[in-house]
Amino acid sequence: MSVPDPSEFSAAWVSAWNAHDLDAVLAHFHDDVVFTSPLAARLVPDSGGVLRGKEALRRYWTEGLRLLPDLHLTVERVYAGVTALVITYRNQAGGVVDEVLVFADGLVVEGHGTYLVEP
Structure with missing residues (x-):
């Protein structure tokens, strides 16, 4: 299978996020990852919502954690x-989010943060 064990991965992923441990979160991502998110478009306006590379992702998520300490x-x-x-x-606000993660060689090479749209 091309993806890691789903239960193990999601448990490690959520544990790292809830600990606010960006190094642990980013350990799952390839250096050349591409990540899209409408929230990134707001927090990093010049990105247009598309972040390229692990360091761009670190900057985005560092700002996100600063703004959302809870x-x-x-x-x-x-x-x-x-x-x-x-x-x-x-x-933490009750919002529903789907994180779509595409893998190659055990690391996330492409990710998409998607948010529930109420009709």
Whole structure:
């Protein structure tokens, strides 16, 4: 399988986030990762919501944790594909988010933060 064990990965991922341990979170990501998020478009306006490379991701998430010191995630579901995992979680504000993570050689090479849209 091209993705890591879904249960183990999601448990380590949420544990790192809830500890606000960016080094542990970023250990799952390739140096040349591409990550998209509408929140990144707001926090890093010149990105257009597209972050390229682990250091850009570190800067974005460092700012996010600064602005959300009470950040806490609860995993609700995990979906596994051939090369991707989708982690559905609820954040500290009750918002529902899907993190779509595409893997190569055990590391995330592409990620997408997607947010529930109410009709």
